[in-house]
Amino acid sequence: MTTVQDSTKTPSATPSKGSRFTGAVANYLDERTSISGITKELGRKIFPDHWSFMLGEVALYSFIAILLSGTFLTFFFEPTMTQVHYDGSYVPLKGIEMSAAYASSLDISFDIRGGLLMRQVHHWAALLFVAAIGLHMLRVFFNGSFRKPRELNWVIGFTLFILAMAEGFTGYSLPDDLLSGNGLRIIDGMLKGVPLAGTWISYLFFGGEFPGEVIVPRLYSLHILLLPAILVAALGLHLLLMVINKHTQYAAAGRTNENVVGVPIMPNFAAKAGGFFFVVFGVIVLIASFFTINPIWNYGPYDPSPISAGTQPDWYIGFLDGALRLVPPGLEFVLWGHTWSFNILLPMIVIGIFIVLVIIYPFIEAWITGDKREHHITERPRNAPTRTAIGAAGVTFYAVLWAAAGSDIIATHFHLTIEAVTHTLQALLILGPIIAYFVAKRICLALQKKDREIALHGYESGRMIRLPGGQYEEVHRELNDYERWRLVDYIDYKPLMVRPDARGRISPMQRVRAVFSRWFFEDRISPATRAELESGEGHH
């Protein structure tokens, strides 16, 4: 494999076969369209070679699977709530009155060749899409890859995550079966929980009293037109910014803040990535061929009276459902002639704050550290203990809410009482993130200590020797320069000092910032310095 340096300052001199091909293509296109700049840039774009950098690609490819299967579904799906009597081939629903939307989803499932497979591909791909985005986001967070100059892309990426959830939810509501109707009923409840205007908003949204006759066509416009359009635009911007900013990379010898080391996209990586697209697609189709997803035929048509045990949203909406399940009772009261449904408002407010904090996290951290430099080296999570700890706390918070959405399933499958599960999760929602914070921080500091130890003294070889004086000692294996680089190349921040400004005053803002900075950087292990390394060498 060729490893080429794409240095922004020194373009590589001897063109390889791959870059000659890229050059030729760029030339061909340029003579016709003068877009060589883009082709060259794209073709010579360097891709790092750690697996976690491919999660975004998984998301991209599952999105393509969604687009293809979704387009197929639009050919046959009928987005209206006109009541019809089902006359398809699924016996247990024959003659039942239902909306045209549900009837056409059943037809897609049973009477259109390949329809069920496409429905299942669409839905499984949707689950995989959001899961891949989620994991991709965690990778970016824990690597500190959201730091300057990539803050904006973090915001765009997170917007994509929210859009994906919205796409998923609107799609889940389209078939108009019992499950999707129950989901919409919860949305209706949340809208009505908004103080003062709630009922109006709900009537506006559903075109009258829930469920009304217009919600499916409205959601359909959102699902196949508006949201995908915004999503594709945001995705384009996201990828464009990624190309402009280039990838971050793990620290290693030869990797600096000024270059990107990896494989140029053309031709090897493109081949691999092209293949990878088919692999992701294949995995989705394989799963869709053998595993049922959303068996709408079981749920029956939507009707406000029945409900099924085990009614849940898709996994990515689970945390919202979980929040509603964990609200303690007694938060609803009447004041000034209005009902204040804090049982619904409280979770909405808490989650709203959580989401805003995640979106603006890069700016918060930049303000606290006061760091205005550009960062292209991926930080190992252990080397930013406070950030890693905050991330662990956030993940725990989300995970508890997520688990709460399945509280009934947890209760029946582990033979617990639903009350015990709920109370435990309520406690964990508060305590879990705190515990996770401290544990993660301690682990990071311990790992940093270990790295420092190894950088200075080498690996423990397990070989004991006896010195002439009778003393026993373990032989340490020296690191080579490459290994050592990985361990010591990180930025050592120190808490900001409160210094008077030009007019000799200390602003309150600066004090606050100093407090935060101390919180961030008080506990830290400095990397082994050159002097330490040199004096350490040869000792063992």
Place this chain on the structure above:
Amino acid sequence: MRTHSSTDARRRQAGRRHPLASIALITIGLLSTGGAYALLTTTASADAPAASQASISEGQKIFASNCATCHGMSASGTADGPSLYGVGAASVDFQMGTGRMPLAYQGPQGEQKPPQFTQEQIDAVAMYIASLAPGPGIPDQKWLNGDGNIAKGGEVFRINCAMCHNVAGAGGALTEGKFAPSLSGVEARHVYEAMVTGPQNMPVFNDTNLTPQDKADIISFLKFQQDNASPGGVDLGSLGPVSEGLFIWIFGLGAVIGVTIWITARPN
């Protein structure tokens, strides 16, 4: 570095049992306990009494030795078990036929287990309890054939039963550790009896509530669900989005990440 890891791997290989060994062990264990269980329960069986009066007294005997500790010598109830006056043959047939009675332990809910009596013995006890006071009887076979209106049955089931048992009959949680069990594999007569007697936390669905024809339709619907595998493939327990979500995270994302690791692995 490389030699190091390969010796490591070899050592691990040598120390590990064959992957099928544990499955074989479990199978052997299950088979032997199952066999022993079958042996023990069949030795307890007695010949079916012929005459009705004879079976009532036979039933009384079985009751006295197996049930009276909780339900009282005359079935009028004790602190440990309710009175059985008026519960009818249907209730006894359901409770004993699904193995719930005799109750194994006092828990949130008596659970289904392999029945401990033969059908003849159960019939005898049912006759005995029915002789004490009138109550719902054993359902007529004509409602149990599964030839009712499946679509109607599905609709009635979704309205009356799905909130506890789930639309696909997969079961669901109730409060305080109680739960509505999965309905897969339950015999038609037990389904009917459950509806007319309302065991424990299940409501009674009497004949004005759900006509016998409705009940027959429900039974037909459940039978259809049981006999026909999910058209979409493996149904993941019909638990809904929770099992789908777990599946995609563990197997879907797991498989894809496996491939990414392979793609980005540097050839050594």
